[in-house]
Amino acid sequence: MADHICPVWVGYLLASPVRRIFQSPDKIVGPHVKEGMTVLDMGCAMGFFSVPMATMVGADGRVVCVDVQEKMLESLRKRAVKAGVDDRMNVLNCAENETGLEHLRGDVDFALAFAMVHEVDDPEALIRQIHSLLKKGGHLLVAEPRGHVSSGEFDDTLRWSAEAGLTTVDRPAIGRSHAALLKKSD
Ligand SMILES: C[S@@+](CC[C@H](N)C(=O)[O-])C[C@H]1O[C@@H](n2cnc3c(N)ncnc32)[C@H](O)[C@@H]1O
Numbered sequence: 001m002a003d004h005i006c007p008v009w010v011g012y013l014l015a016s017p018v019r020r021i022f023q024s025p026d027k028i029v030g031p032h033v034k035e036g037m038t039v040l041d042m043g044c045a046m047g048f049f050s051v052p053m054a055t056m057v058g059a060d061g062r063v064v065c066v067d068v069q070e071k072m073l074e075s076l077r078k079r080a081v082k083a084g085v086d087d088r089m090n091v092l093n094c095a096e097n098e099t100g101l102e103h104l105r106g107d108v109d110f111a112l113a114f115a116m117v118h119e120v121d122d123p124e125a126l127i128r129q130i131h132s133l134l135k136k137g138g139h140l141l142v143a144e145p146r147g148h149v150s151s152g153e154f155d156d157t158l159r160w161s162a163e164a165g166l167t168t169v170d171r172p173a174i175g176r177s178h179a180a181l182l183k184k185s186d
Pocket residue numbers: 005006011014015042043044045046047048049066067068069072094095096097113114115116119120121
């Protein structure tokens with residue numbers, strides 16, 4: 001695995017309940033995820049956001065969880081079973097530069113890319129792929145860690161997003177992060 005990718009041992013730290021003190025899934029994604037939605041968690045790791053989002057979408061919704069590291073996904077699958085939400089989760093291992101999600105084109109109501117864009121080889125291509133998967137009017141919440149990503153680098157992400165057709169509609173305050181809520185134009 002490339003050296004810019006989050007190691008599996010950090011995945012365990014990211015999935016720790018202690019993280020909820022400064023990054024609460026209820027506060028961060030709760031306002032955007034509703035029952036019955038199709039949600040994408042891009043770079044989901046061990047599912048710190050995926051598992052709560054699976055509760056939020058209910059039995060009629062689904063959360064598509066995608067990561068390049070199978071070891072992260074193995075742990076996520078166990079956590080999903082333990083939480084009783086595995087029935088509404090699709091957990092998929094993708095390639096570095098290809099999501100493999102063409103079957104979801106135009107189906108996704110809400111996508112999350114949390115602390116992952118800076119790890120991707122070709123972030124512009126990733127943003128274009130996420131745009132193609134969103135419904136018209138669907139949203140992408142992108143957040144990047146202030147410790148690893150400068151304001152200027154995050155501005156680049158927002159510029160690539162605008163070029164792909166994703167308009168910034170909010171700049172939510174998220175602990176230790178740069179963040180933006182983007183909308184696919186109608
Ligand atoms: C820092 S972790 C963040 C995980 C999770 N979003 C969270 O906030 O807990 C970044 C994750 O993105 C994944 N990742 C990196 N590049 C990726 C890519 N091109 N496609 C999908 N996942 C990727 C890594 O394997 C890692 O699990």
